[in-house]
Amino acid sequence: MQVRTPAVAGMFYPKTTQELKSSIRDCFLHKYGPGKLPPSSHDTKIIGAICPHAGYEYSGPIAADSYYAISSQKPDLVIIIGPNHWGIGLDIAVMKEGTWRTPIGDIEVDTEAAIEINEVSKLIEFDFFSHTRDHCLEVQLPMLQEIFSHKFKILPIILIDQSRNTAIEIGKFIAMIAKTRKTVIIGSSDFTHYEPNDFAYEQDMSLIDPIVNLDIDKFYSTLQEKQISACGYGAIASTMIACKELGATKGTLIKYATSGDITGDKSSVVGYASIVFS
DSSP states (O other), X not given: OOEEOOSSBTTTBOSSHHHHHHHHHHHHHSTTSOSSXXXXXOOOOOOEEEEOOSOHHHHHHHXXXXXXXXXXXXXSEEEEEXXXXXXOSOSEEEOOSOEEEETTEEEEBOHHHHHHHHHHXXXXXXXXXXXXXXXXXXXXXXXXXXXXXXXXXXXXXXESOOOHHHHHHHHHHHHHHHTTSOEEEEEEOOOSEEEOHHHHHHHHHHHHHHHHTXXXXXXXXXXXXXXXXXXXXXXXXXXXXXXXXXXXXXXXXXXXXXXHHHHSOOSSEEEEEEEEEO
16 A cells, blocks of 8 residues: 655654644644644534645645634545645646545545546556645644544545646546545645735735635635735636535635735735635
8 A cells, every 4th residue: 555654853843742732732822823732613614724834834734724614524535725835746636545644644535436436437547656745735734633633534635637627527526536435625735935025915806706606606716816926826717616516605714814924024925714615
């Protein structure tokens, strides 16, 4: 069985179990986080969420807002989709089998779901190598392990091709898989990269508007017209499409902040948003 070992432990998050658990706790209690520990007492059905994927010291509290929102769910499957920052491997890759290892433990890939999504969409190909170096999916896993006490499996999908038509197709096929299981979908993305704080806010709010309105056409037109440097735009779009197919009628922005809000250096920041679809 293939084991996807941690690529960014000790960089994006602590590499020891105790330090990692403590870091996640701090994210939930942070002033930019939910300010409380999971599980949530809310019983609203959350179909999917957008979570940032920078180092926990920067984006962890904002990610914790999304994770708190979904912490009352009991999914059997978590579908996680994100951008391939390294550009290695295939255009759209899913792991067929194996486990993902974190300092907290192992999470099994849902082989049955992987085979199903490959059969219905030939765009989504089996490949382990595509997943070996990237942080975008990896940083989500310890958070999931901490909010869910029950056993769940994951379907990790990583994208080089983030075009509109591809995102729409992937979203529809993700929805097909999700309809047959108790599923939560996580779209992994940061927003504006390395711009002044005020400009990042302006850019990102203009992109968040079509996201919460589930308007895929306006999302891509805004992205292109304003040249917004959101790295996982295809992952966001795929999540929007999948959630809409599964009955979501709106998105809700829980929290937006930048690395500058966290560190105090607002000269060149990265934007982070916590958004849920219901």
